[in-house]
Amino acid sequence: MAEAGGAAPHGCPGTSSAQAGRAAACQGCPSRGLCAAGGPAASDPAIEEIKEKMKIVKHKILVLSGKGGVGKSTFSAHLAHGLAKDETKQVALLDIDICGPSIPKIMGIEGEQVHQSGSGWSPVYVEENLCVMSVGFLLSGPDDAVIWRGPKKNGMIKQFLRDVDWGEIDYLIVDTPPGTSDEHLSIVQYLSSSQIDGAVIITTPQEVSLQDVRKEINFCHKVKLPIIGVVENMSGFVCPKCKIESQIFPPTTGGAEKMCQNLNISLLGKVPLDPQIGKSCDQGQSFFSEIPESPATSSYRNIIQRIQEYCGLHHSQEKRSNQGME
Amino acid sequence: MEAVGERGNLAGVGHILLVLSGKGGVGKSTISTELALALRHVGKKVGILDVDLCGPSIPQMLKVQGKGVHQCDSGWVPVFVDQDKSISLMSIGFLLEKPDDAVVWRGPKKNALIKQFISDVTWGDLDFLIVDTPPGTSDEHISTVESLRPYKPLGAVLVTTPQAVSVGDVRRELTFCKKTGLQVIGIVENMSGFVCPHCLECTNLFSKGGGEELARHAGVPFLGCVPLDPQLTQSLEEGRDFIQEFPKSSAFPALAHIAQQILDRTSPQGS
Numbered sequence: 351m352a353e354a355g356g357a358a359p360h361g362c363p364g365t366s367s368a369q370a371g372r373a374a375a376c377q378g379c380p381s382r383g384l385c386a387a388g389g390p391a392a393s394d395p396a397i398e399e400i401k402e403k404m405k406i407v408k409h410k411i412l413v414l415s416g417k418g419g420v421g422k423s424t425f426s427a428h429l430a431h432g433l434a435k436d437e438t439k440q441v442a443l444l445d446i447d448i449c450g451p452s453i454p455k456i457m458g459i460e461g462e463q464v465h466q467s468g469s470g471w472s473p474v475y476v477e478e479n480l481c482v483m484s485v486g487f488l489l490s491g492p493d494d495a496v497i498w499r500g501p502k503k504n505g506m507i508k509q510f511l512r513d514v515d516w517g518e519i520d521y522l523i524v525d526t527p528p529g530t531s532d533e534h535l536s537i538v539q540y541l542s543s544s545q546i547d548g549a550v551i552i553t554t555p556q557e558v559s560l561q562d563v564r565k566e567i568n569f570c571h572k573v574k575l576p577i578i579g580v581v582e583n584m585s586g587f588v589c590p591k592c593k594i595e596s597q598i599f600p601p602t603t604g605g606a607e608k609m610c611q612n613l614n615i616s617l618l619g620k621v622p623l624d625p626q627i628g629k630s631c632d633q634g635q636s637f638f639s640e641i642p643e644s645p646a647t648s649s650y651r652n653i654i655q656r657i658q659e660y661c662g663l664h665h666s667q668e669k670r671s672n673q674g675m676e
Numbered sequence: 677m678e679a680v681g682e683r684g685n686l687a688g689v690g691h692i693l694l695v696l697s698g699k700g701g702v703g704k705s706t707i708s709t710e711l712a713l714a715l716r717h718v719g720k721k722v723g724i725l726d727v728d729l730c731g732p733s734i735p736q737m738l739k740v741q742g743k744g745v746h747q748c749d750s751g752w753v754p755v756f757v758d759q760d761k762s763i764s765l766m767s768i769g770f771l772l773e774k775p776d777d778a779v780v781w782r783g784p785k786k787n788a789l790i791k792q793f794i795s796d797v798t799w800g801d802l803d804f805l806i807v808d809t810p811p812g813t814s815d816e817h818i819s820t821v822e823s824l825r826p827y828k829p830l831g832a833v834l835v836t837t838p839q840a841v842s843v844g845d846v847r848r849e850l851t852f853c854k855k856t857g858l859q860v861i862g863i864v865e866n867m868s869g870f871v872c873p874h875c876l877e878c879t880n881l882f883s884k885g886g887g888e889e890l891a892r893h894a895g896v897p898f899l900g901c902v903p904l905d906p907q908l909t910q911s912l913e914e915g916r917d918f919i920q921e922f923p924k925s926s927a928f929p930a931l932a933h934i935a936q937q938i939l940d941r942t943s944p945q946g947s
Binding site: 416417418419420423448449450452455456492493494495496497498499500501503527528529530531532534535554556557558559561562564565566567568569572573587589590591592594596597598599600602603623625628629631632 | 698699700701702705729730731733736737775776777778779780781782783784786787810811812813814815817818837839840841842844845847848849850851852855856870872873874875877879880881882883904906909910912913914
């Protein structure tokens with residue numbers, strides 16, 4: 351980020367510095383107030399509590415995208431469904447899109463309520479080994495808007511991590527809103543001492559989406575969040591009548607494939623547009639069971655397998671380095 | 677071009693409208709851009725203020741990415757899209773050193789910049805100022821609506837795609853408008869139906885009719901459906917003027933109709 355307007359004064363500490371707006375050079379700079387406004391958050395005792403809680407959560411995966419409406423929630427939900435196929439695994443899905451929670455609808459549990467127990471909020475169970483938490487369960491109706499500024503959203507995310515009775519979990523999947531702001535900084539910060547496996551980044555093929563996604567990738571680098579890989583969603587549509595493929599969101603700059611090459615990140619796969627996917631999501635059903643034969647579904651299966659492999663590898667590496675330390 | 681008086685830099689602005697949606701990726705920036713182009717087409721002067729700070733798309737859509745913002749005595753000079761200066765734009769995209777730089781800001785910093793965007797940009801005389809927003813009902817939205825309140829915005833255009841998952845978020849946005857006293861000009865349903873260019877079969881990729889149903893349910897005007905049109909996506913990718921170049925495409929009449937309804941709404945007051 352450059353200076354917020356006009357020329358930066360000599361010795362500008364940079365807008366992302368802890369000294370932003372406070373250094374001697376900032377005196378008299380027109381952007382001083384702006385730079386000083388977003389100071390770094392002081393370390394929060396909750397981070398330690400969350401670390402304790404997360405000790406029994408084996409893998410933590412964030413689903414991110416700079417762009418909205420590219421399929422983060424659809425992907426998160428079906429990653430959860432896919433991982434929960436293995437009945438020996440416990441899977442939890444946490445929706446931190448506070449202003450636009452879609453997960454309850456996609457998982458078919460809209461209107462459910464969370465219960466308070468001695469050990470905290472109980473998440474909502476979709477299956478025996480698959481549970482969900484979302485701000486959607488705390489609202490009184492579908493018209494209820496969550497008109498909150500950052501600090502309140504951050505407080506909610508903290509509560510979701512610290513006060514939900516997650517229990518022993520193999521995979522915690524976190525679905526995020528678009529952007530690189532409060533929710534993203536908070537989740538990374540709160541999980542900072544509990545090792546996130548990495549982030550899956552979702553995009554659509556067109557440049558307008560990729561340009562936001564590149565920002566998200568820079569965000570990951572900035573906060574030192576490992577990137578598991580990129581999923582290109584809505585990539586091509588096969589007309590059900592004539593079977594000819596059209597590019598609805600044309601990859602004018604080479605799509606995710608080119609971007610991944612340029613940035614040296616792995617492309618986990620491409621998922622074609624299938625109207626059945628949207629329909630399944632609207633009805634709250636898993637398309638693994640609704641349309642098991644669709645090319646989109648098999649592409650999803652491959653991607654999930656690659657994520658499982660990544661997590662397995664990540665886990666054994668971590669174990670090794672821990673043993674090395676001891 | 678006098679920038680004095682109570683309204684400051686917004687003194688010469690006729691009507692202010694916001695483009696909102698609870699959901700991301702439904703086409704807010706597309707609709708903002710195309711509305712601006714359509715209004716220009718009928719001879720209006722239009723400004724666009726892009727308050728999506730983490731994911732600014734409009735500079736790319738108008739092919740002015742990489743341009744710089746200059747400072748003058750009364751504030752920031754917006755970027756003009758054309759020779760005639762009929763469309764001007766302000767976006768955080770112009771303030772980034774590198775286009776891929778991430779703006780990793782929490783609320784207070786975003787709010788401060790939005791306030792500056794609203795008070796310090798020297799728009800000059802405009803018929804319309806279109807404010808494009810990020811998805812949600814949070815910092816950017818509260819700050820934008822609060823800062824614009826003294827200037828009495830005309831209202832908000834809400835954009836949704838037809839599927840229930842999107843309509844659900846837009847219902848929340850309607851509540852936001854109600855709570856903040858922002859008038860709803862109407863709802864646009866975007867990406868409704870895709871006509872295969874090979875066999876002309878229409879497929880409803882993201883279902884159909886959700887936007888219209890929501891408008892009826894909420895008792896607000898329905899402004900129209902904009903079909904999924906690869907020509908539209910392509911022209912936005914390349915920063916071309918869709919309204920000028922593709923008058924025969926399927927999305928054109930829909931966009932023109934939406935612009936007309938907004939014009940009709942302003943005509944009694946005389947714009």
